[in-house]
Amino acid sequence: MRSMTKPWLLGFVCCVSTGIPANWAWSQASNADLPDSPSPATQHARNSSNLSPEEREATWRSFVPDFLHDQKDIWLFPTQLAKGRHWAPTLVVVGGTAGLIFADPHVMPYFRSHAANLDDVNDIFDPMITTGAVVAVPVSLLAAGYMRHDSYQVSTAILAGEAYADSAVVDLAIKAVTRRERPSDVPPGAPFTDTFFNGGKSPFHGSSFPSGHSAGAFSVATVVATRYRNHRWVPWAMYGMATAISLSRIPTLAHFPSDVFLGAALGYTTARYETLRPR
Numbered sequence: 001m002r003s004m005t006k007p008w009l010l011g012f013v014c015c016v017s018t019g020i021p022a023n024w025a026w027s028q029a030s031n032a033d034l035p036d037s038p039s040p041a042t043q044h045a046r047n048s049s050n051l052s053p054e055e056r057e058a059t060w061r062s063f064v065p066d067f068l069h070d071q072k073d074i075w076l077f078p079t080q081l082a083k084g085r086h087w088a089p090t091l092v093v094v095g096g097t098a099g100l101i102f103a104d105p106h107v108m109p110y111f112r113s114h115a116a117n118l119d120d121v122n123d124i125f126d127p128m129i130t131t132g133a134v135v136a137v138p139v140s141l142l143a144a145g146y147m148r149h150d151s152y153q154v155s156t157a158i159l160a161g162e163a164y165a166d167s168a169v170v171d172l173a174i175k176a177v178t179r180r181e182r183p184s185d186v187p188p189g190a191p192f193t194d195t196f197f198n199g200g201k202s203p204f205h206g207s208s209f210p211s212g213h214s215a216g217a218f219s220v221a222t223v224v225a226t227r228y229r230n231h232r233w234v235p236w237a238m239y240g241m242a243t244a245i246s247l248s249r250i251p252t253l254a255h256f257p258s259d260v261f262l263g264a265a266l267g268y269t270t271a272r273y274e275t276l277r278p279r
Contacts, residue, residue, distance in 0.1 A: 053226050053276035058158040070166045070274050093265045100258035105192040108183050111251050125248030127213070134217050134245065137224060137238075138164070156227045163219040163271035170266060171215045175207035182208040184253040192256070211255045214246035214263030215270075222271035242267075 058066060080086055138160035145153030179199035185206065186192055199206035221238035228234040246264050249255040255263075 053272070053278070054229070056155075056159065056227075056276050056278050058155045058162065060158065063158060063162060066275075066279070067162055067165055069279070070162070070270070071169060073274055074166065074170060074270060089269070093262070093269075096265075097258050097262045100256070100261050104195075104256040104258055107257055108186075108192040108253075111253060112183070112188075115251070115253065125245065125252065127252075127254070130213055130217070130245045130248065133241065134164075134213075134220055137220050141224070152227075156224060159227070159275055160220045160223040163223045163267075163275040164216050166270045166275055167215040167219040167267045168212065170270065171210055171212045171263065174210060175212075178209045179207045180209035180256075180259070182206065182254060183256060195256070208255050209259045209262070210266060211246065211249050211259040211263030213249055214242075214255075214260045215267040217242035217245045218264045218267030219271040219275070220267075222268050223276060226272060226276055 077086075081090060138157040141153050141160065142157035145151070145155075145157060179197050181195040181198045183192060185199075186195070196209070199208070218239075221242035225235035225238040242264070246260045249260055250257055
């Protein structure tokens with residue numbers, strides 16, 4: 001009677017008995033021209049699922065399709081919650097934001113009364129200066145990558161720009177809905193309450209929630225820190241810069257603590273779990 005044993009099974013048994021690693025046998029079998037070998041599409045999907053964020057590649061040609069893919073996944077995120085996924089981190093972010101919203105009216109009077117003492121610090125963290133610092137990171141990486149013919153560095157710069165754009169769209173959408181009044185727009189002596197849905201006529205310019213500076217800084221920092229995490233100083237420098245920029249928005253009365261927290265969480269999560277997700 002003709003044996004029905006699969007050739008790959010025989011190879012696997014032989015490898016185990018001779019001490020050859022089983023994963024080597026599987027790789028050889030997967031490349032064999034057998035009827036039950038995985039299709040090229042299946043093999044590509046399997047290989048992609050094994051990639052790490054550090055191996056995510058990006059080009060200028062893929063920028064727009066990747067960005068649209070990111071936005072689709074981001075706005076369909078509630079469907080993931082409906083399937084019972086990602087509830088723990090979601091509750092942490094929502095709970096932290098809610099707690100800080102409650103604390104905002106009690107914290108901001110201190111910064112308003114001590115604003116004059118922080119003028120020198122606030123000058124260093126001017127909005128234009130901090131925005132320039134964040135943008136300078138991917139621009140510098142891009143220039144250096146082209147000069148050194150380093151495709152990994154160029155890809156990192158493109159991904160940083162993609163992450164910045166991903167977080168900016170979500171940030172502006174939330175601003176348009178919440179239209180939260182900025183602390184600097186609250187009249188002197190007035191309480192920092194009832195600030196939501198009380199911003200200016202523009203849904204973007206006068207809206208404080210969440211902080212766009214925090215979202216942008218952490219989105220860029222997360223991409224660079226993740227892809228160069230083997231260089232110990234890079235994550236410290238990137239997250240340190242993002243934290244300093246984010247916190248500077250509170251004493252300048254540009255944002256409430258809850259704005260900064262949600263902006264930072266938004267920038268980190270969109271970059272780490274969407275922009276950098278292998279595809």
